[in-house]
Amino acid sequence: MSNINEITRQIKTDSFQMSLLDGEVRNRALASIEKALQEKKDLIFEANDTDLKNAAAAKLATPIVKRLKFDDQKLSDVISGIQSLITLKDPLWSDLLIRELDSDLTLHKVTCPIGVIGVIFESRPDALIQIATLCLKSGNCAILKGGSEAATTNKVLFEIIHEAGVTAGVPAGFLTLIENRAEIDELLTCHDTIDLLIPRGSNEFVQYIMSHSKIPVMGHADGVCHIYADETAEIEKAVSIIVDSKTQYVAACNTVETLLVHRTAAAQLLPSLKNVLDEKMVAIRGCEETRKIIECEAASEADFGKEYLDYILSVKIIDSLEEAIFHINKYGSHHTDSIITENRDSAAKFMLLVDSAGVYHNCSTRFADGYRYGLGAEVGISTGKLHARGPVGLEGLVTYKYKLYGNGQIVGDYAEGKKSFHFKDL
């Protein structure tokens, strides 16, 4: 038996002990973690310096270095995240339904933890803290694997969080750090002990995980977001939203990749937009019609449906709202898509028929985020349709079970008509 297999079996056992912890104990552990992170921040910054030096030596790209950096500002952000997590209502053991099936036979649909969750995430050390604390608050055990660039920082963060949690009375298996890439493949075979995988990373990586494991996967492979500027789009509003959606954080999954413009809006919108995008160094790749209005590179078929994660925007002129919806459902990744229009009916139709986790009217695609939705934080964003969709916060980390309380009832009596159900919701 492999090492990881044994480890996850022990974590599974600990996950049942997690179920026995009061919400108060979980909150107390969160408070201890918050305190420990503050007290030991010099250790964290020191470790982060090592990672940053290694990154500089390896000449890693600026966006990666920016994500890797863990400073006072990022510490203060995660601290306030933990504080607000403590104030949030316990997501466990709520009755979603209480139904009397018959006298003395009562069904409760009760929220409970999912169990053991594996999260594989990118090179942001703050992500480790967010994921660990969200899983703790929701009574789940987390197995984490972070980006190798952040290995030194992650190890120190893990040790601080783990020690603080265990000291506060949480079972040791509540948090496990995997440091070796090869161990991920072992993890994928542990469908008896791991209940859910949340992979964050490249499309290729997420597809790999989905194809190589029977464990359910939540997350997204791609973030191909669209903006559609309708006939009645206000030009100034449209330019501002498009520029924010493209440039506010170019490497995010909720960044816009393709702009669709209704033919009647194009002549006015595109030149104004180009002026601002030029300043921001965004390259436009336009369809033939677009190139009759503004100067830009030609878009090929491959440009549509592509996640650039870069200062590039593809632009296509279209003839109708229906064409926009069809294009987005065909080329998009069901993440987040926005319509800019002053026509409420068009907005309503777009928001009904675009098959995405987020459908927006007159605002930036960059709002697709757990914090901005008021969920506290997120473990990831799901483009799947089952369980949780869009940013996944605490609610997405719980499931439910049915508890049925009886007093000797048997089904035979109901099948033979001796008794009958009366279904009364309490």
Add this chain to the structure above:
Amino acid sequence: MSNINEITRQIKTDSFQMSLLDGEVRNRALASIEKALQEKKDLIFEANDTDLKNAAAAKLATPIVKRLKFDDQKLSDVISGIQSLITLKDPLWSDLLIRELDSDLTLHKVTCPIGVIGVIFESRPDALIQIATLCLKSGNCAILKGGSEAATTNKVLFEIIHEAGVTAGVPAGFLTLIENRAEIDELLTCHDTIDLLIPRGSNEFVQYIMSHSKIPVMGHADGVCHIYADETAEIEKAVSIIVDSKTQYVAACNTVETLLVHRTAAAQLLPSLKNVLDEKMVAIRGCEETRKIIECEAASEADFGKEYLDYILSVKIIDSLEEAIFHINKYGSHHTDSIITENRDSAAKFMLLVDSAGVYHNCSTRFADGYRYGLGAEVGISTGKLHARGPVGLEGLVTYKYKLYGNGQIVGDYAEGKKSFHFKDL
């Protein structure tokens, strides 16, 4: 491109049209279907006679023939099912959350259909009607493949339901019947167009589906249900519940397969139980300790965790509640498990720590069923922990999307502190 691939692409397009239908139209279609089934019942019974004759010629086992039979009683059951489905609240377009993120920036979390659902089910023609009508009520398109033994009945039922639905204004793609086993393999590759698979059938078959498709799967492979008779179990109650759980319908997934008995209850319980099980022709396979108390075959390790689907019950004597919980979490299939005890604390601990969709106190495992839970009907029972768990009714057939209504808001303003969120739930 394969035929099935093209067909599912068209169904996907129709699924968006389904989204545009009012709840009233869907209900009207359900009423038409109900009427058509009544009017054309002779056609259905005639087709069913053909299937029954073929079954007799092929010498199929009695339980299969029983499931295959579609008579006045079964028609009347499905008719009343459709009638109650019509009265149920529309599961679509409910606001699960309305949150003002900032003034003029409002987030709605709204229920919506999943889209296209593939259901592969066993030889019960009534299942076809239940699944088709549940999917219609919830605005989903259904692709159905039934057991080959029921092919003639299924074809007639499909034609009646499809015609009635389309005449009532539902897009043709709302229901598709697949008649060829080979087409299932093509279906498994259609992850771009099919949103969810619900396989009902043998463990082997469900495992095959899970391993050969990227489409999310909801359902259960096994139904290995347990009853644990605790120290304080009342003997008469226990015998009645165990016998019902084993024999009320022996081929069901919620039938008990293993009985765990606390050592102190065994000497009293087992002889009484054996008397009744002998009458019902149930064979007991007991552990060594069991065989010191009653005469029975010896259970091997392979008997625990086995779904007999037959008149066989494995029995094991154990020493504690903890051992029962450990045994069930190890050998069970996370379906439904019941404790028989007069001790409320033991019941609470059992129901907290047994990791199953249904955890019962003093009642039969056979209650695990959509109809008996008051869900109207079910498309299946899920032992997974994501999305829907236990019997899956209408609620399990919907997902949600986030709609965000703005007026030009961009994330840059919030990142730079020019604006801030105020998160107010409306």
